[in-house]
Amino acid sequence: xxxxxxxxxxxxxxxxxxxxxxxxxGRGAFSQLTxxxxxxxxxxxxxxxxxxxxxxxxxxWAKIAGEKKRIDIIFVNTDSDEDxxxxxxxxxxxxxxxxxxxxxxxxxVEKLYFEADSTWRGELxxxxxxxxxxxxxTVTGAVDDPLIVEWLEKRAGK
Amino acid sequence: MKRIAFALLTVCAxxxxxxxxxxxxxxxxxxxxxxxxxxxxxxxxHPPPACAEAKVDCAATAVxxxxxxxxxxxxxxVGKTVYAVASSDNGKTFSAPTAIAAVADGVIDAHGDARxxxxxxxxxxxxxxxxxxxxxxxxxxxxxxxxxDGGKTFSTPQPLLTEGGQRFDTIVxxxxxxxxxxxxxxxxxxxxKAEGKEFLGSGVAFAYSDDGGKTFxxxxxxxxxACECCRMSGALDKDGTPVFAWRQVLDxxxxxxxxxxxxxxxxxxTAARVSDDDWSINSCPHxxxxxxxxxxxxxxxxxxxxxxKRQGLFYARxxxxxxxxxxxxxxGDDARAPGHPTLLAAxxxxxxxxxxxxxxxxxxxxxxxxxxxxxxxxxxVIAQTSDASDHPELIAHKGAxxxxxxxxxxxxxxxxxxxxxxxxxxSR
Numbered sequence: 001x002x003x004x005x006x007x008x009x010x011x012x013x014x015x016x017x018x019x020x021x022x023x024x025x026g027r028g029a030f031s032q033l034t035x036x037x038x039x040x041x042x043x044x045x046x047x048x049x050x051x052x053x054x055x056x057x058x059x060x061w062a063k064i065a066g067e068k069k070r071i072d073i074i075f076v077n078t079d080s081d082e083d084x085x086x087x088x089x090x091x092x093x094x095x096x097x098x099x100x101x102x103x104x105x106x107x108x109v110e111k112l113y114f115e116a117d118s119t120w121r122g123e124l125x126x127x128x129x130x131x132x133x134x135x136x137x138t139v140t141g142a143v144d145d146p147l148i149v150e151w152l153e154k155r156a157g158k
Numbered sequence: 159m160k161r162i163a164f165a166l167l168t169v170c171a172x173x174x175x176x177x178x179x180x181x182x183x184x185x186x187x188x189x190x191x192x193x194x195x196x197x198x199x200x201x202x203x204h205p206p207p208a209c210a211e212a213k214v215d216c217a218a219t220a221v222x223x224x225x226x227x228x229x230x231x232x233x234x235x236v237g238k239t240v241y242a243v244a245s246s247d248n249g250k251t252f253s254a255p256t257a258i259a260a261v262a263d264g265v266i267d268a269h270g271d272a273r274x275x276x277x278x279x280x281x282x283x284x285x286x287x288x289x290x291x292x293x294x295x296x297x298x299x300x301x302x303x304x305x306x307d308g309g310k311t312f313s314t315p316q317p318l319l320t321e322g323g324q325r326f327d328t329i330v331x332x333x334x335x336x337x338x339x340x341x342x343x344x345x346x347x348x349x350x351k352a353e354g355k356e357f358l359g360s361g362v363a364f365a366y367s368d369d370g371g372k373t374f375x376x377x378x379x380x381x382x383x384a385c386e387c388c389r390m391s392g393a394l395d396k397d398g399t400p401v402f403a404w405r406q407v408l409d410x411x412x413x414x415x416x417x418x419x420x421x422x423x424x425x426x427x428t429a430a431r432v433s434d435d436d437w438s439i440n441s442c443p444h445x446x447x448x449x450x451x452x453x454x455x456x457x458x459x460x461x462x463x464x465x466x467k468r469q470g471l472f473y474a475r476x477x478x479x480x481x482x483x484x485x486x487x488x489x490g491d492d493a494r495a496p497g498h499p500t501l502l503a504a505x506x507x508x509x510x511x512x513x514x515x516x517x518x519x520x521x522x523x524x525x526x527x528x529x530x531x532x533x534x535x536x537x538x539v540i541a542q543t544s545d546a547s548d549h550p551e552l553i554a555h556k557g558a559x560x561x562x563x564x565x566x567x568x569x570x571x572x573x574x575x576x577x578x579x580x581x582x583x584x585s586r
Contacts, residue, residue: 023201024201024202025201025202026201026202027202028201028202029201029202030202032201032202033201048442049296050269050296050387050442050444051387051441051442051444052296052386052387052442053440053441053442054442080218080269082265082266083265085293086293086294086295086296089294102201105202106202106546107218107546107566108545108546108547108566109546110495110513110515110520110547111515111517113495114495114515114517115517118495118517119492119495120495121443121445121462121495121497122270122443122444122445122497123439123441123442123443123444123445123464124441124442124444125441126441140439140441140464141439141440141441142440142441
């Protein structure tokens, strides 16, 4: 795994491709992210390559990320390191390479789930909608969920 | 180790440095330094990397099996190798590991509901199963490997199927030695995709083996549209045929549970719905059910749902082979995110255990029933941890029941479960 990652890093540098990385998402990450982005509407979207529903709607998220410039959008991949190359390929395929990406970097997943929503048990896709004042609404399921649509309309400021 | 590799990638790539220069230090925010992340590039506190040795304590999942001779076998994977270890003292110490398979390409499915497994067969042989996925695709292949020398060596792993895509195998063996396999199969979904048609979920497929798992016959998809990311569960009915439980994708994207009894020749399975929870959701719960069948032939099922009609963990039983189920009975503490329930029937007793988490500590809660699931004892916490942990597993041997649980901090544990309330109280 280590050699593989090194090789990947070298490849990225050698090919001159835009540096792509999943920033580590660990314990405390959720509150740190909401603090860092306080004052602006924030969406934290959790997804996995083991979740067909997540992959099917990733292009829609790419579209939203391209259009809703007033909203900060963070993508958190919940896979383990073994699946990260696959996750990266998916992101590149839908044109989300320049977005803000994190990856689960802690096997204590109950803790990571709990910090975003104390009732979340890992079902995906999962989206946290964070208002500028820090109020959080969470949605299990697809991007076309009325809660997400309504929140986007309200926050996009069109 | 895995985490170090990941940190190296994130450290090296943006800096544009030749990676072979000098070994990069552990990421900031590791447990020893206690320092906060330098920038918000790395979010949160990170534990030390997991170990990478061929030990069950270094794995993410552990599946137990008791052999006739009383030895406890545990199957697990570390990195790209699947192992089996044996214990003669109920999990306190283990033999040197036997490598079952090393995977050159791809990933071993060993996370959450997906896990390498081992079964101890009546003739003394061992049957191991695991699933691999190629790096680029989410299409699994289930492999089987056998040991006829007491786990010293395993046969070259054989793919159950070489086309389509298979995951989440469940093996049930009857007293005559016939081995039934159930699994979730992507073949129909892939075909539909190639034809540009919509297809929700996976197929539910079955097969059987009469030669100790060397070959499987009658491999066929009998039911379509199972939820593709949740484990199946299987149990042996009193007539020697197996019953399987899984999460189905019903019309309207409703992801509720079904059971089906398989015919002895694995050619027929009639599915019945366990409960109308009405969980209509375009998502992957990653949270499969568990089924147990007691000596009287009653079927018992536990599951997780966030349906319109009920949310949380539930239990129901059927005394008419799935034709009808009792009203779902809720268990678990909703304030503590209960999840991953599992069931066991052992000598007139039923046990159910599940995980709960309060933001700091994960606990395993247990209830037992002495009247075939009509009444259950008060929930009792039987184990806990404050870091990462596997789903709980239950196993019976010679009439005794055990919790099998792998946790990051404490390692592998096999805990005997009380036979009654009195002994439960005495053990505290």
